[in-house]
Amino acid sequence: MEKAKISGYQLFVLVTLFEMGSAILFGxxxxxxxxxxxxxxxxxxMGLVLFLVYHRLFLFYPEITFTMYVQRITGNRIGSVIGFLYIVYFIYQASRILRDFGELLVTTIYTSTPLFIINCLMIxxxxxxxxxxVEVIARVGELFFxxxxxxxxIGSFLIVLSGLIHLSNLRPLLxxxxxxxxxxxxxxxxxxPFGEMVVFxxxxxxxxxxKKARKICMGGIILSGINIxxxxxxxxxxxxxxLMVRTPFPLLSTVGRIQIADFIERLDVLFMLYLVIGGFFKITLYFYAAVxxxxxxxxxKSYQKLSFPIGVIILFTSITVASNYSEHIKEGAEIIPLYIHLPFQIIIPVMLLFIAYIRNKLICLNFSVK
Structure with missing residues (x-):
């Protein structure tokens, strides 16, 4: 593990930025x-309940990361396989999110720039x-937060001031x-985005x-959830x-409608900054977990040497993960949740928690008998 420490506020910021990340980009x-x-x-x-599973696992092994304590729970061989699969999962997720934001930039601003160039600069x-x-990443997060x-x-104030809100669109309920x-x-x-807290x-x-990990992370999840x-x-x-269902990036369409006195308008470019910052931190945390x-x-001995080769893998995977944006979105909606998110976010952590609980009970029982 890297010899680093982050404060409670820094962790709160990272959780909030990570959760909002690409979630506010789509409808x-x-x-x-x-x-x-x-x-x-x-x-x-449901995401808060899932995080309690991740946190309970952390309490069993508070000094080491997931890829290390999974070997203690299931044994070195099985644990190494599970740890490797999670590394692949983190790399794949970073690649998909990189593709999301590359497509956003290519579609809206850099329409004549190849997707590969955009993704290359970001990676x-x-x-x-x-x-x-991680300490530097956390400090940068404080600034951008x-x-x-x-x-x-400012954006919320301008949307209300523009008279764009029509609450009748929210009815009928259910x-x-x-x-x-x-x-x-x-x-x-x-x-x-809530099950993605497994990366933490x-x-x-x-x-x-x-001792404050649960309160800090759940606070960040709740704040980001409210924002979403x-x-x-x-x-x-x-x-x-x-229109929201048909629009690939609803928030940008919403902000693009802001117009006050024929003077304040075309603010969608400003909010691109907001979206790219969120994407940067989400990709970075997945990337860091993989490295x-x-x-x-x-x-x-050092993880820094791995940053470039794994970065190249993420870059090329982001380009080859789908032949076009429509296929990319279809995979994310129909295939990824059932075959990737479900096992890695729910099934495996719950099974690991059950095994860890039994192992610790048996250890305590053997200790009391002796």
Whole structure:
């Protein structure tokens, strides 16, 4: 493990930025139409329950990361295989998110620039951040957290001032009952973004006051969840259900409609900064988890040497993961949740917690007998 420590506030910032990341980029829960915000709220609640599983695992082994204590729980051979699979999972997730934000930039601003160039520039920046370590990443997060909230507050004020909010778009409530909403929760919002907190099993040991880990992380999850819910509500109220479902990037369409006195307009470029910052931190934390996990699994003295080769893997995977953006979105909606998120975010951690609980009970029992 890297010899580093981060404060409680820094961890809170990283959790919030990570969770919001790409979640505010898309129309989260859009298939539930005007009830999308309810699907996000239920996903938030389920995400908090999932985090309690991750936190309980952390309490059994507070000084080491997930890829290390999984070997203690299941044995070296099986644990090494599981740890390696999680490293692949982190790399794959970083690649998909890099593709998301590359597509965003290519579609909206850099329309004549190849996707590879955009992704290459972003991954080089992230490699530099990874090389500097988790403490530097956390300090940069503190700075950008203030900038993001300043931009968000100004944007919310301008949207209201522009008279774009139409609360009638949020009605009727639960028009088709609970089934469509629960379907979206089970297929999307429980995994994305809230189940992605599994990546913090690689970061919690760096917290300087580990007794506050649960409160800090759950606070960050709740704050980011509220922000996402507000974003979804605003998108529906401004765009309407039909347009929000068809728009690939609803928040940008919402911000693009701001127009005050024929003077304040075209602010979507400003909010691109907000979205790119969120994407940067989400990719960086997945990247860091993959790099540090690889170094621990293969017992390397320094993880920095791995940042460039793994960065190249992430870059080329982001380009080859799908032939086009439509295929990329379809994979993310239909294949990834069931075959990747479900086992890595829910099934494996729950099984590991059960095994760890039994092992620790047996150890305590043997100790008391002796």
């Amino acid at each position: 989260l829960g859009a298939e539930a139409k005007q009830d999308a915000w309810i699907a996000v709220l239920l996903g938030l609640i 080089l920046t992230i490699i530099y951040a990874i090389h500097k370590g 203030i900038i993001i909230y300043f931009v968000a507050i 028009e088709n009952g609970w089934i469509p909403v629960l379907n979206i929760v089970g297929r999307q919002t429980i995994y994305f 099993t690689m970061l919690l040991p760096y917290l300087d006051d580990q 819910i507000i974003t979804v509500v605003v998108n529906i109220a401004v765009l309407g259900v039909e 540090s996990g690889t170094a621990e699994l293969f017992q390397l």
